[in-house]
Amino acid sequence: MKKRRTPNVSRQMFFGIRAKPRFAFRKIMRTFETDFGGKKLKVEIDRMAELANGAALVRLGQTAVLATAVISKKMREGIDFFPLVVDYEERFYAAGRIKGSRFMKREGRASDEAILTSRLIDRGIRPRFDQRSRNEVQIVATALSFDNENDPDIAALIATSIALSISNIPFEGPISSVRIARLNGKLAFNPTYEERNASDFEILISGTEERINMIEAGAKEAKEEDVLEAIQKGMEELKKNIQFQKEIIAQVNPKKLALVLTESDSEFEANVKEFLKDKLENAIYEKTKLLREEKTALVKEGLANFLKEKYKELPESAKNERIKAADHLFDKEIDELVHKNIILLGKRPDGR
Template sequence: MADPINVSGPVSGADKTLTFETGKLAQQSQGAVVASIGRTVVLATANAAKNVREGMDFFPLTVDVEERMYAAGRIPGSFFRREGRPSDAAILNCRLIDRPLRPSFPDGFRNETQVVITVMGADGENPQDVLGINAASAALMLSGIPFDGPIGAVRIAYTQDGAWIPHPTYQEGDESTFELVVAGRRTEAGEIAIMMVEAGGTEKAWSYYESGAPKVTEEVLAGGLDACKAWIGEAIDLQIELVKQAGAREPMTWTPVLDYAPEVFEKVSELGSGPLAEAGTIAVKAERNEATDAAIAALLEQLAAEGAPFEGRTKEVKEAARSLQKQLIRSRVVNDGIRIDGRGPADLRPVSAEVGVLPTAHGSGLFQRGETQVLNATTLGMPKMDQLLDTLAPENKKRYMHHYNMPPHANGETGRVGSPKRREIGHGLLAERALLPVVPSIEEFAYALRLVSEVLASNGSTSMASVCASSLSLMDAGVPIKAPVAGIAMGLIFADGKYTTLTDILGAEDAFGDMDFKVAGTSEFVTALQLDTKIDGLPAEVLTQALQQAREARMTILDVMAKTIADPRPEVGETAPKIISFEIPIDKIGEVIGPKGKVINAIQQETGADISVDDDGMVGRVSIGSVDGTAVEEAKRQIQLILNPPTADVGAVYQGRVVNITKFGAFVNILPGRDGLLHISKMGGGKRIDRVEDVLELGDVIEVRVDDVDPGGKVSLSPVNPLVDGGGEGGDS
């Protein structure tokens, strides 16, 4: 076995070490690196096909994250006891790694490329996602695959004291108010250029703010994005050292695939500039697409039809037309300050909001911004309806869930519907994270919450529209969120040395621009952030302007939402379950549930309420739910009687029910939570009884008298009337 090459470096400001190793594992892979921090270990492999598949008109990069449960010393919980489809967390990790890697490959490189991250060690303290970005970059650097790296990445957490700490543990992250994941590369000038940001507030952020922790404002975020550059530089330096010691493979031979020849673009520009520029001024998406298609069809007829200058080169003409349209739209924005739909750079499209759209849903909100329309529905359930998680992270359940659906008809197209794709999962989790800091805790609101965003029409930033629709839906459902949250998508065009920041970008502006920048938050602080940029370096003043522009738009949207519904409804709707939750001593759980669930099942059958009992190892928690509020109160009353049972009076007569039969007698329930023993010797009124079952059955109702209550609370009973013919009076014989 070959000797591995190992490089390590300390993480400044933290008692941690980042390590890269190559040469020992996966020796057949073109590039393979084992990265570790703490006892969390990932193996990253990078491989590319030698040739381009015929007809490939895009860069086929695939990033897969394989979570192996043995990494955490666990057996998978599935029926087959092996890993199946990737978890939502793994899919989000795939997207997190893909986003900074994809723009780092050269234009025209179309060889199929695959990066696989296998999580081989999970210590329950150090997350593996950022480690995977650094390992993937290092593997590509060694592979010989054309890659403009290295890419460095770091997660930083904003503490309750107002400091940014690098590579926080899970616990440190939970104890912070905000987390940023940032990836970047070093430019020729030696500066760190930020390429990707994924960030969000923590679940307990609001409670920390109430305790005096500084809020995460736009200014704080700008400081965090600047602070992270030092740690990104450390990860880059360590990868450079690894390549220096191990040596990279010979660069692979590849042929750039050109979308069109220069002469094709020249002719398309000559003939198509007018029609395509005119099409780019049409505000309505469907009409603009029609005009664009008509202009391209005319170009194809002129240039690619039989006998035309570029006969049979239809694909080249189409791609050249698309590039020309991109140039024309960008030039109009930068030089004239006019966007596709006629807006100025900082203008917001018309915004509208409604609630109570769906009569049977527990809560619903409809949000529309321009041609983007999202309907969100909230469903409230018992706490036991939370989602069980079978991942490598410490969390094993989630009570607040957001799911995002975008069917083809949202773009006026046909296509596959059904199980969600990676994009839908990613957008759903982004919107979920944006609301997380304002969702009440289970102690404040004892419900599981599932939100579903249905994208009904799409023309720019459906994920941020989902954030707005979610806030409306939650408030309509009577969920006491801490504050409404709104989101907005920003864009950037860099041309002719000028940066132009765009508010509320259209789908085309996203495709033709240089940055996609989504910001969500309340009126006071930011709750989520996502940034992807295609250019090297983002000046601090440009980022500051973008954040400020986003805040202005967010405040406008929050005002529109407040006019529709300013605060959560005072109580849940009539179709929603009424749920209450309270703590009980952990040693009382058995009494509430009863033998084989008899007690809790009896209460559920009698009241019609749904009851669940859980514990955290320290205290028990009972949750009671029903659409009928009186059923909830009755179930609570009965459980409280079990917890604090009434005292039986000696000599008193009670009508009881037989709840258990033993060889020596029967236990009779005489009061809620209070059973007494009717001994076999007392049942016959002086006559001998061989078997209790000869005179009593479970569920029988009998009158009994309390003979004695000992100091331990045990109750001794006798029948008021003998249970056999010919017996004397009840009582001791």
């Protein structure tokens, strides 16, 4: 007589005990949708990269980009800048391509397009961090799907903004980005590649609700009023998307880290500014480029000699640290002086 086979039933089920889910700790994925320039924008959080400080998957059309944000636990020593790294990753599988080489199945070095997209994201988010922070921050945006119509760069920047905003990383966001093109006399937002090729001009802006912090533009020939109108219309779309991001952030309600920030020496800064007061403006507003560069170099050299004499009682290593810090202040003073004169006086270093 054949032995009857018993069904493969677990001990918990046999005794009526309900087994715990294998991944009970996993968060429930949340999805948000909105209209963005006439196209559906979909955001998914708590689905991927849960070990990152923040992560967001953004879909624009059938193009999908995953952005992750992480921050180091300790400050990086021996630097005088905010250590931010932005890496945009392209994948062949995003467009349905698999490399056929027998030996190389992975992507090679980053393409020019990938490098430019990384820079696009960097220029948009970098001003929104406290530049006194020395904790390393890394952003990785990966194109998971590409529909040959919607450029992943817009989705990548929005995904980065959301990932940072819902994380515990201190970030003065959110920000957004939109591309505007004029096609047959009408403005199109986030146009397809075909529409961009047929357009009169194409403008990409990114920024906050209050102001734009980055513009890229290309045009055949366009009136200034038309370009200004396109930027103003683009800002309206920008504000709508930022409000959408704020709704997501409000639901997550993240608690930001309290980072240790580097504090500047006010007396040292005052000494540097006093030395550069008149010398710097005379140098950078020299009309001839070669003379301008030569005079600026002489001012910088004079600043180093001034500091060596001023702090001659300090050890050599401490003196070198002062000179290194002065280089940063030198560039900062040039930046502030040029911006102030352009905005208030309409005066540019090249005489335009």
